[in-house]
Amino acid sequence: MEHRGAQLKDSTIMKTAQKTIRKRKQSRRSATGSVTLQEVARLAGVSTITVSRALNDPEKVAAATLEKVTRAVAQTGYVPNLLAGGLASPRTRLIAAIVPAITSLMYAETMQYFSARLKETGYQVLLGESGFPVIREQSLIAAILSWRPDGMLLTGVTHSIDCRRMLLAANIPIVETWDLTPTPLDIVVGFSHERIGEAVADYLVGKGYRRIATVYADDPRAQVRERAMLSRLRSHGIDDVVTGKVPAPTDLRLGRVGLVHLLERGFRGGAVICSSDTAAHGVMIEAQTRGIRVPQDLAVLGFGDQSFAADTYPALSTVRIDRPRMGQLAADALLARISHEPVHDSVIDVGFQIVERGTT
Amino acid sequence: MEHRGAQLKDSTIMKTAQKTIRKRKQSRRSATGSVTLQEVARLAGVSTITVSRALNDPEKVAAATLEKVTRAVAQTGYVPNLLAGGLASPRTRLIAAIVPAITSLMYAETMQYFSARLKETGYQVLLGESGFPVIREQSLIAAILSWRPDGMLLTGVTHSIDCRRMLLAANIPIVETWDLTPTPLDIVVGFSHERIGEAVADYLVGKGYRRIATVYADDPRAQVRERAMLSRLRSHGIDDVVTGKVPAPTDLRLGRVGLVHLLERGFRGGAVICSSDTAAHGVMIEAQTRGIRVPQDLAVLGFGDQSFAADTYPALSTVRIDRPRMGQLAADALLARISHEPVHDSVIDVGFQIVERGTT
DNA sequence: TTGAAAGCGATACCAA
DNA sequence: TTGGTATCGCTTTCAA
Numbered sequence: 001m002e003h004r005g006a007q008l009k010d011s012t013i014m015k016t017a018q019k020t021i022r023k024r025k026q027s028r029r030s031a032t033g034s035v036t037l038q039e040v041a042r043l044a045g046v047s048t049i050t051v052s053r054a055l056n057d058p059e060k061v062a063a064a065t066l067e068k069v070t071r072a073v074a075q076t077g078y079v080p081n082l083l084a085g086g087l088a089s090p091r092t093r094l095i096a097a098i099v100p101a102i103t104s105l106m107y108a109e110t111m112q113y114f115s116a117r118l119k120e121t122g123y124q125v126l127l128g129e130s131g132f133p134v135i136r137e138q139s140l141i142a143a144i145l146s147w148r149p150d151g152m153l154l155t156g157v158t159h160s161i162d163c164r165r166m167l168l169a170a171n172i173p174i175v176e177t178w179d180l181t182p183t184p185l186d187i188v189v190g191f192s193h194e195r196i197g198e199a200v201a202d203y204l205v206g207k208g209y210r211r212i213a214t215v216y217a218d219d220p221r222a223q224v225r226e227r228a229m230l231s232r233l234r235s236h237g238i239d240d241v242v243t244g245k246v247p248a249p250t251d252l253r254l255g256r257v258g259l260v261h262l263l264e265r266g267f268r269g270g271a272v273i274c275s276s277d278t279a280a281h282g283v284m285i286e287a288q289t290r291g292i293r294v295p296q297d298l299a300v301l302g303f304g305d306q307s308f309a310a311d312t313y314p315a316l317s318t319v320r321i322d323r324p325r326m327g328q329l330a331a332d333a334l335l336a337r338i339s340h341e342p343v344h345d346s347v348i349d350v351g352f353q354i355v356e357r358g359t360t
Numbered sequence: 361m362e363h364r365g366a367q368l369k370d371s372t373i374m375k376t377a378q379k380t381i382r383k384r385k386q387s388r389r390s391a392t393g394s395v396t397l398q399e400v401a402r403l404a405g406v407s408t409i410t411v412s413r414a415l416n417d418p419e420k421v422a423a424a425t426l427e428k429v430t431r432a433v434a435q436t437g438y439v440p441n442l443l444a445g446g447l448a449s450p451r452t453r454l455i456a457a458i459v460p461a462i463t464s465l466m467y468a469e470t471m472q473y474f475s476a477r478l479k480e481t482g483y484q485v486l487l488g489e490s491g492f493p494v495i496r497e498q499s500l501i502a503a504i505l506s507w508r509p510d511g512m513l514l515t516g517v518t519h520s521i522d523c524r525r526m527l528l529a530a531n532i533p534i535v536e537t538w539d540l541t542p543t544p545l546d547i548v549v550g551f552s553h554e555r556i557g558e559a560v561a562d563y564l565v566g567k568g569y570r571r572i573a574t575v576y577a578d579d580p581r582a583q584v585r586e587r588a589m590l591s592r593l594r595s596h597g598i599d600d601v602v603t604g605k606v607p608a609p610t611d612l613r614l615g616r617v618g619l620v621h622l623l624e625r626g627f628r629g630g631a632v633i634c635s636s637d638t639a640a641h642g643v644m645i646e647a648q649t650r651g652i653r654v655p656q657d658l659a660v661l662g663f664g665d666q667s668f669a670a671d672t673y674p675a676l677s678t679v680r681i682d683r684p685r686m687g688q689l690a691a692d693a694l695l696a697r698i699s700h701e702p703v704h705d706s707v708i709d710v711g712f713q714i715v716e717r718g719t720t
Numbered sequence: 721t722t723g724a725a726a727g728c729g730a731t732a733c734c735a736a
Numbered sequence: 737t738t739g740g741t742a743t744c745g746c747t748t749t750c751a752a
Contacts, residue, residue, distance in 0.1 A: 036729060087728090105463065396745060406722080447744090448747040
């Protein structure tokens, strides 16, 4: 009996050992069917770690070895498994980004510049949409943190307590964008919506407008701009602003509807301020349809300075936000934090600029 | 000597064993600083695999156990590591998508519907931009395949030999979109650009237009539409079409410039066909600026039926593509393939529709 | 219904 | 410059 017991034990051990050896010796395709580092290593006649180095740190490998590895890689069509790499190392080469809606040109453009900058350095961007209104942010953040990104971009600076907790617990560099706050989670790259609201008010009053209306989206940042503007207008003695609210995200139709509502509520001429260029565009179309001349009868001011507006639409003044710069600075800030470079300023104001075209 | 050898061996084994035990017993924060399954398991007083099951297959776990696990998860703020999960299992819950440009509203909208559909089933979309013109597709595909996605969406049906090889080697479900082919890599969900070109030609001729011009983007699919249209127009006896080429992606400015060029080349009135609604929009703005009446003096036909055009812009006819449907069908097709459901048809034509508004 | 053990495919650390 | 070995955190397989 005892003998049998020992026999059994032995045979179990042997089986395991054999399995391991067989596995190592085979070096065939992995379970998933794709080529592994092992296979490349075997073909090149070196160890797996050497292949890894040849791929990630070519200068740390002898020229001859590099040559052999390169050939083996080409021959096998090896594609690294970044899941395994990310698991094994403290870097995943993944950056998460959360925007309200990718169909919003403003955010899409920012993402394009952000991604382009990161791609240069071998990072992949994982995109998440928080939607309007932002309700899913928490579960979205949890889902995206599951991929263990090396850094994260957020849109806006307002986050629920739970979100803040999760983000801080993740212990990764975070850059907030499209707004400004003296107390960022980590870094913030954006501009002040309050100052824009005030600047717009001053600008219009300076141009001599007294009869003013708004078409603003139901979006927290737009609301901040509107409130600041109304407040400043009041300090200029203007307190009969006709305000029109539309749901976010805005589109041409909402802009048109917005103007219709303003007219219904008795607004006649003056200036209309919109929360986006798209809405402003819609207002202009509706005005044109009704024979209201822009800018003679009605001035229109947008926000964003979209490419469709810049230098193309003849009669739309707007507030320019330098999106390429914001996207790139956000990427650079994250990269600096990731590589532990000193970050001089954790609050970066990219500013804004009122662009006057034909409408005001 | 033999004895010593045995001793040494033993002590080595013991050291390894001790290390392992220490590790197991500790169950502290992982190297990356985040909570692991181990920690949750220890707190819940169950094994790691039970926690895994409670999270992924709740119905395979006893109610009481589930309760304990749920509490432990909440208490620790556990966020699963999907890199580890994806590495360990044949599923990564990652789907790759490659589009020419995310700032192109057409593609952005398709992606939104595609992502939304996949998010419902717990998938994360990994987005890649191939750019205009498509040159980086191969390195992009390699980079994105490094994340071992469970499936992949491509825009268009034209891929280099090397790309096809890589894609087939990846051995994952693939859906090609925005075009049609009888020989898809796997599945194709799209529409025929040839048939659109022909339909547009027939439509215009049917409306009585003889003087025709084009503003088409330097984009392979747009070119197919244009060629098919020109060919069909020729068969209708129209062979003096004034063609204008602009770089992709189109924007309002390019539309305006496009019309300017047409006029410079002697085009006077008739109909202008554009490769996108955006370009068409630009043409209309330029026309308006020059006092050319649309549609009385000039008919304009776009492509895409963007939300900015649908029911909002009063005078733009267009070719409607059902993007929500295309995005969702693409997602459904991938999901079906991933779960090995029978796929009835690997070529899905979502069709198109010429929408007449005020311009033609 | 639950658990033990063996990987998944790469990188880090240390030694040679 | 190169390689051995031990992970990374999870799921799978198989056994209880």
